[in-house]
């Protein structure tokens with residue numbers, strides 16, 4: 172039997188949701204008929220609006236899709252203005268204040284505390300500079316990710332940016348592809364470093380070369396069915412297909428159509444294409460694609476560049492593990508990657524980012540899958556002055572490894588699936604680690620990713636240290652806890668972290684990391700990386716090296732932060748929640 | 764009176780009549796030694812899989828784990844609330860011991 176969600180989708184979905192959304196916005200959140208709320212909130216996702224968690228009713232998270240992470244000149248400023256005006260909540264975050272922008276792991280933007288009533292104005296502002304929230308959530312083509320320095324990178328194999336933009340143009344708002352069985356995450360890369368992270372996407376186009384009619388042709392190999400969520404992580408599988416840049420959109424559309432026709436609409440837990448791939452295998456997948464969805468003969472895969480991949484790899488092969496730092500572009504200008512701790516930037520800093528990008532570069536800003544931002548097109552002679560800008564004191568191109576390596580998802584602050592607090596906690600962890608823990612000599616890249624649940628939005632399984640929200644009891648009291656995984660990474664031979672230690676109380680995690688690093692240093696052979704060390708050590712031994720321990724680190728959020736209406740509110744109890752509220756923030760009462 | 768029961772946001776919560784009633788991350792004491800061997804599994808809810816009503820009792824099927832021993836899986840149907848005149852009435856799930864029904868509709 173199709174699910175309720177499928178039934179709602181079959182009634183109203185895709186572009187047509189917009190007119191309803193705007194109408195509800197005009198009339199107010201509380202005019203959504205009570206027995207239609209579930210249906211409308213599910214549909215609003217397609218237009219980038221995701222209802223915040225329990226206790227925060229009537230407030231939405233809003234995602235803005237920035238294809239390939241590119242914000243063209245002028246767009247960053249508008250994002251900052253929209254956040255400033257509309258993304259302020261009824262309570263303040265103790266680290267980030269009120270009004271901030273989240274740069275996400277899929278190279279897009281997430282804002283919080285958005286009121287439905289403000290949507291018409293927000294859409295107008297965003298759309299005036301070519302930004303959109305369309306399909307940012309929901310069951311369709313999500314923001315397309317790729318190498319964030321595509322077209323700028325000195326060593327890239329092909330410039331995939333025009334193809335990413337073509338895919339975006341073709342599949343955003345495309346009625347044939349707007350109602351898929353589940354989310355559809357696409358990555359396209361032309362660089363040598365693997366920073367599109369194709370392996371963890373539903374559809375990946377990766378750089379390759381193929382001899383066609385005696386000619387070396389540059390293009391992409393295709394992989395299908397990657398993803399990290401729900402204790403069912405999968406690496407995308409090679410389906411032995413090569414496409415030229417010209418064929419990329421057509422074949423991607425064919426694959427999306429295959430998913431549309433064959434994905435499981437009866438069970439949302441089994442709907443992602445990774446499960447279809449489990450069932451079919453790569454060979455059948457290719458055959459069905461060729462026979463039923465493509466009109467020309469598909470080429471077999473070309474020669475790939477995977478052996479050079481370095482991004483998020485945990486290997487020191489000379490390539491980049493991220494985009495932080497100052498790097499020369501192909502045109503002789505520079506790009507400057509700034510570290511944004513856990514991806515969150517206040518509105519004033521975001522305005523500054525826009526100004527600085529404009530003053531020193533072309534005004535363009537790009538977002539990476541490590542929640543960082545890049546200022547592009549900076550002429551060499553402006554680099555010194557740029558580095559003197561105050562913004563770069565806080566968002567450094569040369570950060571401490573613990574700052575640089577931190578990623579965290581949304582967590583109990585706003586997310587209904589979460590089990591623990593995440594972003595603020597990871598900030599506290601990174602600061603404590605920086606003050607109290609020495610990294611072994613020469614270790615410059617050390618990634619710690621914290622996700623509040625198994626959905627894995629912070630991509631924990633591909634970090635050196637993976638942290639995932641859990642609970643435990645400490646002195647009889649329930650407390651927030653983390654499972655600890657080790658040694659994940661992408662690169663030529665990607666693998667997911669081994670979850671070696673479960674349910675460590677959150678205040679003992681920094682001590683666990685400290686002890687683990689000391690144990691690594693003591694046992695390290697030569698200059699091997701942490702991932703290499705984990706790979707040659709067996710699981711039981713690894714578990715012993717973790718050694719959770721209380722330290723000078725204190726965690727103010729040990730209690731069940733999900734049972735608060737907002738963990739940082741003065742009175743955080745559910746009963747104290749102002750939500751749901753009218754557009755102006757006053758509570759909606761039953762006698763309204 | 765018809766009551767709508769559904770699981771939304773990828774198993775994050777149970778909706779009863781379009782209101783959020785039961786959420787992941789709750790800790791339940793289950794009267795089900797067969798789940799993991801612990802006498803009263805100390806169970807954290809990670810994902811809601813299904814919800815249904817049997818008479819006036821609303822029950823859910825959830826994925827989670829016992830935080831005492833680490834065993835993870837899906838116990839049987841667990842009562843999460845009651846219907847009174849079509850309205851959902853919470854039980855204090857974090858403080859009572861919840862019976863678990865391994866019924867015929869169990870996989």
Ligand code: HEM
Pocket residue numbers: 221232234275276277278279280281307313314356371372398399400401580581582585586587588626627628629630772773
């Ligand atoms: C209300 C709950 C959720 C919140 C607040 C949330 C938040 C986020 C954010 C901010 C990102 C980066 C987003 C982007 O740019 O598109 C993200 C990515 C991601 N989300 Fe979520 N998410 C939620 C629910 C889910 C669910 C239910 C799943 C899985 C079933 C999921 C799986 C992922 C994964 C796997 C990624 C990143 C990795 C990748 O795309 O390869 N999220 N999420």
Ligand code: SF4
Pocket residue numbers: 580581582583586587588589590593622623624625626627628629
């Ligand atoms: S990983 Fe879980 S807690 Fe974190 S944002 Fe995703 S769904 Fe929410």
Ligand SMILES: [Zn+2]
Pocket residue numbers: 799800801804805829830831832833834
């Ligand atoms: Zn147990």
